[in-house]
Amino acid sequence: xxxxxxxxxxxxVGQSAVDLIARAPASYxxxxxxxxxxxxxxxxxxVRLNAKLAVxxxxxxxxxxxxxxxxxxxxxxxxxxxxxxxxxxxxxxxLSAIIGAAGLMPSFTALSHGRTLALANKESLVTAGPLxxxxxxxxxxTILPVDSEHSAVFQALVGEDMAAVERVIITASGGAFRxxxxxxxxxxxxxxASSHPNWDMGQRxxxxxxxxxxxxxxxxxxxEFFGVDPSMIEVLVHRESxxxxxxxxxxxALMAHIGPPDMRHAIxxxxxxxxxxxxxxxxxxxxxxxxxSFEAPDPARYPALGIAADVMQIGGLAGAVFNAAKERALDxxxxxxxxxxxxxxxxxxxxxxxxxxxxxxxxRITLDTVLEIDALARVRADEALHELG
Ligand code: NDP
Ligand code: MG
Numbered sequence: 001x002x003x004x005x006x007x008x009x010x011x012x013v014g015q016s017a018v019d020l021i022a023r024a025p026a027s028y029x030x031x032x033x034x035x036x037x038x039x040x041x042x043x044x045x046x047v048r049l050n051a052k053l054a055v056x057x058x059x060x061x062x063x064x065x066x067x068x069x070x071x072x073x074x075x076x077x078x079x080x081x082x083x084x085x086x087x088x089x090x091x092x093x094x095l096s097a098i099i100g101a102a103g104l105m106p107s108f109t110a111l112s113h114g115r116t117l118a119l120a121n122k123e124s125l126v127t128a129g130p131l132x133x134x135x136x137x138x139x140x141x142t143i144l145p146v147d148s149e150h151s152a153v154f155q156a157l158v159g160e161d162m163a164a165v166e167r168v169i170i171t172a173s174g175g176a177f178r179x180x181x182x183x184x185x186x187x188x189x190x191x192x193a194s195s196h197p198n199w200d201m202g203q204r205x206x207x208x209x210x211x212x213x214x215x216x217x218x219x220x221x222x223x224e225f226f227g228v229d230p231s232m233i234e235v236l237v238h239r240e241s242x243x244x245x246x247x248x249x250x251x252x253a254l255m256a257h258i259g260p261p262d263m264r265h266a267i268x269x270x271x272x273x274x275x276x277x278x279x280x281x282x283x284x285x286x287x288x289x290x291x292x293s294f295e296a297p298d299p300a301r302y303p304a305l306g307i308a309a310d311v312m313q314i315g316g317l318a319g320a321v322f323n324a325a326k327e328r329a330l331d332x333x334x335x336x337x338x339x340x341x342x343x344x345x346x347x348x349x350x351x352x353x354x355x356x357x358x359x360x361x362x363x364r365i366t367l368d369t370v371l372e373i374d375a376l377a378r379v380r381a382d383e384a385l386h387e388l389g
Contacts, residue, residue: 001026001027001028001029002027002028002029002092002093003028003029003030003031003090003091003092003093004021004028004029004030004031004091004092004093004094004095004271005030005031005032005033005034005086005087005089005091005093005094005095005110006018006021006030006032006033006034006094006095006097007032007034007083007086007087007094007095007096007097007098007103007106007121008034008035008095008096008097008098008099008103008120008121009033009034009035009041009042009045009097010035010036010038010041010042010045011035011097011098011099011202012200012201012202012205012263013095013097013120013146013202013263013267014033014035014095014097015041016262016263016264016267017095017097017267017271018033018045018048018049019264019280020264020267020268020271020279020280021049022045022048022049023280025049025050028049030046030049030050030051030052031051031052031053031086031089031090031091032051032052032053032054032055032086032087032089032091033045033046033049033051033053033054033055034054034055034056034057034083034086034098034106035054035055035056035057036056036057036058037056037058037061039056039061039064039065039068040068042054042056042065043065043068043069043074046069046072046074047069047072047074051074052074052075053074053075053076053077053086053089054069054074054075054076054077055076055077055078055082055083055086056078057078057079057080057082057083057098057102058078058079059078059079059082060078061078062076062077062078062079065078080102080105083098083102083105083106084105084106084109086106087105087106087109087110088109088113090113090115091110091115092115092116093115093116093118093270093271094106094110094115094116094117094118095118095120095146095267095270096110096117096118096119096120096121096124097120097121097146098121099121099123099202099204099205100121100123100204100327101123101127101320101323101324101327101374103121103123103124104121104123104124104127104128104367104370107119107121107124107132108124108128108131108132108135108367110141111132111135111136111139111141111143112135112139112141113139113141114139114140114141115141115142116141116142116144117136117141117142117143117144118144118146118267118270118271119143119144119145119146119147120146120147120263120267122147122217122218122221123217123323125220125221125224125225126217126220126221126224126319126320126322126323127319127320127323127324127370127374128319128320128365128367128370129220129221129223129224129225129319130224130365131365131366131367131370132224133224133225133227143225144269144270144273145221145225145266145270146263146266146267146270147218147221147266148244148259148261148263148265148266149170149171149218149222149244149245150170150218150221150222150225150226150245151244151257151265151266151269151270152170152244152245152257152259152266153168153170153222153226153245153247153257155257155269156245156246156247156255156256156257157226157247160247160249160255162226162227162228164249164250164251165228165232165247165248165249165250166232166248166249166250167232167233167234167247167248168222168226168228168232168233168234168245168246168247168248169233169234169235169236169245169246169247169248169254170215170218170219170222170233170234170235170236170244170245171235171236171237171238171241171243171244171245171246171294172209172212172214172215172235172236172237172238172297173196173197173198173199173209173237173238173239173241174197174237174239174297175196175197175209175210175211175212176188176192176193176194176195176196176197176206176209176210177192177193177210177301177340178197178237178239178301182300182301185301185340185341186339186340186341187339188210188339188340188341190207190333190334190336193206193207193210193211193333193340194206194207196209196210197239197241198239198240198241198261199241199261199263201263203334204330204334207330207333207334208326208330210340211302211304211340211343211344212235212297212302212304212305213304213308213326213330213343213344213347215235215297215302215304215305215308216304216305216307216308216311216322216326217308217323217326219233219235219305219308219309219312220308220311220312220319220322223312224319230309230312230313235297235305236294236295236296236297237294237295237296237297238292238293238294239293240289240291240292240293241261242258242259242260242261242284242289242292243256243257243258243292243294244257244258244259245257258284258286259281259284260281260282260283260284262281262282264279264280264281265279265281268281303344303348304326304343304344304347307322307344307347307348307351308322310351311351314351314355314360314361315361316360316361316362316363316365317360317363317365317369317370317373318351318355318360318361320370320373320374320377321350321351321354321360321373321374321377322347322351323374324350324373324374324375324377324378324381325346325347325350325351325377325378325380325381325384326343326347327378328346328377328378328381328382328385329342329343329344329346329347329381330343332346332381332385337385338385338388342388345384345388346381346384346385346388347381349380349384349387349388350377350380350381350384353380353384354373354376354377354380360373
């Protein structure tokens with residue numbers, strides 16, 4: 001029996017993990033499930049999976065969640081601190097699938113106890129990669145990537161020597177606007193940006209796929225997790241979203257990972273690692289699919305990629321600034337305060353001003369400095385909004 005905790009259980013990734021665990025309830029002892037606003041789902045899953053603890057990050061929802069779980073024996077807690085407290089509880093396998101920088105604390109806490117962390121929350125590595133990797137080393141913890149591209153790279157590297165790796169290629173679908181005339185992007189609506197051609201994901205990451213801020217985050221995630229030089233990482237637009245990543249070796253071989261666009265593959269791989277186990281995902285019929293296409297991303301259409309490349313070069317706390325500015329710019333777009341095409345402008349402006357005024361390169365990366373710069377970057381992003389307006 002494996003004990004598991006799921007942070008962000010009510011989200012898109014979290015629900016895929018709940019689905020896998022619900023298919024084999026006798027194999028899992030569910031320690032904690034956490035969620036946010038969707039306490040009805042949280043309570044239902046806590047009962048269904050016989051979880052010991054259910055936590056919402058919103059303290060004001062404590063009484064409602066308590067009422068939903070009355071008489072079930074599931075312990076209830078609420079608030080950010082309660083989420084961190086849940087991460088202190090022993091579990092063999094912890095899934096970090098909260099969205100945004102809020103995922104950092106549970107990721108870091110699980111690693112500091114030497115746990116096995118299945119990491120979907122890419123923001124953890126973008127904001128504090130060196131801190132997390134060091135914590136994993138110090139406490140002999142294991143990080144298993146759950147982001148589909150990184151799971152693909154991880155799988156392509158099994159049995160390989162990193163010294164023989166020449167390049168790592170992660171693919172991108174191109175998002176909702178890949179075929180739009182550039183001039184139309186300025187008028188892209190929230191609903192249009194929120195629909196993905198291939199993947200069914202949470203709204204925020206779907207919009208980040210249209211802008212490729214998601215791929216920019218994944219470039220940084222690749223650098224931090226696999227410890228490769230930024231010059232070795234490439235992005236390819238691959239419309240079919242079937243080849244998730246490729247690893248190029250010094251003998252010219254490219255190992256590609258091909259799989260259905262279903263997060264249950266990457267989650268399931270991390271759940272059963274180092275074994276493989278049968279998973280309820282589609283078996284691809286390549287003859288029917290017929291063709292796989294690849295093209296270089298257009299830097300003008302996707303300025304987020306260039307910003308992310310700069311952030312990797314700057315290093316230090318630039319990733320935390322990038323992520324926080326991106327999260328605020330996304331909030332602003334969702335709130336109708338800026339246009340789709342303005343998000344990149346807000347993010348570069350924040351990075352430029354903070355680089356000039358606050359110095360990011362040489363700052364020490366600790367939990368405190370990351371949280372502090374994150375808060376500052378959000379304020380700067382709001383200032384940038386006013387400057388734009
Ligand atoms: P969702 O928005 O679907 O879900 C986010 C989860 O986090 C929900 O459980 C939500 O609760 C909870 N949550 C939201 N805000 C907070 C907060 N401040 N504190 C604690 N919990 C919070 O996100 P996704 O599942 O799409 O993505 C989760 C992570 O996985 C992200 O880092 C994303 O980049 C990454 N990822 C996602 C993929 C996907 O297919 N969706 C693919 C690869 C990576 P509630 O909904 O109840 O409010
Ligand atoms: Mg991904």
